[in-house]
Amino acid sequence: MAKRPISNVTLSNRKWALGYTIAGALLFLIYQFLLPWNGLPDGIYRGVYQWMPPAAVNESLVYVIMALGLNIVVGYAGLLDLGYVAFWAIGGYCAGWFMSEFFYFLNIHFFGSVGLDRPGIHINFWMVLIIGGFVCALFGVLIGAPTLRLKSDYLALVTLGFGEIIPQVFFNGENFFGFNISNGTKGIVIVDPIPVGVKNLGPFDFGWKLLIFILLAAVMVFISLRLRRGRLGRAWLAIREDELAASMMGVPLMRTKLASYAVGAFAGGLGGVAFATHVNGVYAERFNFAISIFLLAMVVLGGMGNVWGVILGAFVLSWVNGTGLVAFGKTFNSQFGTNIDFASFTFLLFGLVLILMMLFRREGFLPESRLKLVLNEDELDTASEAKKAKK
């Protein structure tokens, strides 16, 4: 048998890096240098700020990171996770605990970005990223270990349960058996800035933080693409397509599913820490069920299993939810003199996206060719039978 040419694998993995770098650099240059430039016409400046402000771009990128993580669980391994917000919350609170003055009675510094005289735990942002990721991965395994044996829809329910319990723990965390673990509804405010050697990036350094988020998203893209090619990724796809057949072929179901949970949760942790630095705080009420569905809608809309589709979905939906709908409403209302509250239409929009996509384009906008076949197996079967009958 001829050996499979391995070079193909690395080549396709290099191609995206170039495109991604160009796109990322372009985005960064626009927001860091072009936007503050004095020579820019006022109209363009105002247009950008109305339709695509820097904060919205950064937020979209945080969603991209998390949607990529969810994509590994839902898109690759085919396990429906309805409580992904739990990992976001845990990641966020990791940032809150290790990068702020929340534990005011301690004084621990580890390459932090604030002065040594400040109380609290101040660990370097890059390390907190890793800590948050691994804490989330640990929780993913802890949640997954007892529950992954369940049938798919029961699993969805258990994840949903955890997605409700963990945010509630943080929400009521001001008095958690006598300890204050999260400051409750007040939240943990002022997270340390991001140290990048020459300067510290505070909450308003959108441009530079954009670069960091692009980098984190790139790490997730890299992890997703590489894992998919490898043994683990192929095992995930096998489980997604037929669990029983996969286990008969020697795929260890539990271990493979747990791995998908762990990797997905890791991304949730990265996203959580990134989001905490983006909004400069951790707020308990932000972690609700709607976020889990929102992330799921991104994965479904863009194309389950396809990294580029998920990125597109995350960008489009978070833009629509954050700025698009409001900006459109403002323009529409001022144009036609109406007074319609467009922001309240998010429910309708997301509901319709999920339903219509499932009914008419199950594979998403940028589908993964393999999943497309699986999802439309039924229609394809009937079509081929009809063909046979014709003959």
Added chain:
Amino acid sequence: MAKVAELQKFKGTRGQIRRQRVERIGAIIISLVLALWMLVNIIEAPSQFAQVAILGLRNGLLYAFIALGYTLVYGIIELINFAHGDLFMLSAVFSSFFITVWFNQDASNPAGWLTFILCLFAVMVFGAVINVLIERLAYRRLRHAPRLAPLITAVGMSFLLNFIGLKWNGSTPRQWPTVIPNFDIYVAGVRINMVTIMLFLVGIPLLLGLNYIVTKTKNGKAMRATAQDRDAAALMGINVNKTIAFTFAIGGAMAGAAGLFYQQAVGTTNYNLGFQLGLIAFTSAVLGGIGNLWGAVVGAMLIGFIQGLNDGLPIAFGQQWSQSVVFTILIIILVFKPAGLLGKVTTEKV
């Protein structure tokens, strides 16, 4: 002969036996802890215990009506109908408007009682029609699609109904008057609200009626046959599409009744009501053994009871942990006994 005796002795593989043992020990420990907790509370505050227990059972009845819809639908097409809780919410809003705005009743008098009865019929029809529409427009087309597709559609439907509720009810909770007798009576020093008694008086006959439909009528028989084996049922001349639509209609009607009961008992409606109550109701259905009608009722009563005790007793986690308690029950049940209390263990057929 020896072989037969051996087979009779065979209780399962080693793994199954170990699992059964774990299940049994877990059940004993959990019930012991629960009993101890209740005992401590009974000694601490006996009349308060009785009071919150009754309140919990009333909520349990509400959950039971929602849980029935989940269990019926899951039994027949194996779909967790996420939109069901929101159907309940819409029904509650519908009842409020029916009674207070359209029929202009705001007090407990004969006219109000008549409106209540009228509304019960109207809201049951309302729930049934909406549920059948949802099935017809969305779920039917996805019946042969992979599991994930209808589930995600159901979540989308839930959002859609949520939106309708948001536009209909407004974004803030609304207060409504009660039109059924609403005063307290005291039985041995324990306060019981008349509404609670009325709900049981109306609710239990409804449950018995449902039981009659499912076990005695031809449609009910078709339902059970379809739930067992859809293809075989179709071969026997059962119209599967019609039967599934009928199941959705019954489930919707029950959710409708629950909406009216909730609106009368609690008196407030909110657009995001359906999510939490739907989840609690689904937990009840799972606890009782999904697909089993009486299991859903028993599970709902149990959940309502435990939740009521947790919310109202002096020695408990308290109301702010209510959700967590319910979901912890759900997770424990799913992990240790996925078949539920009254459910049968099924093995996957290949």
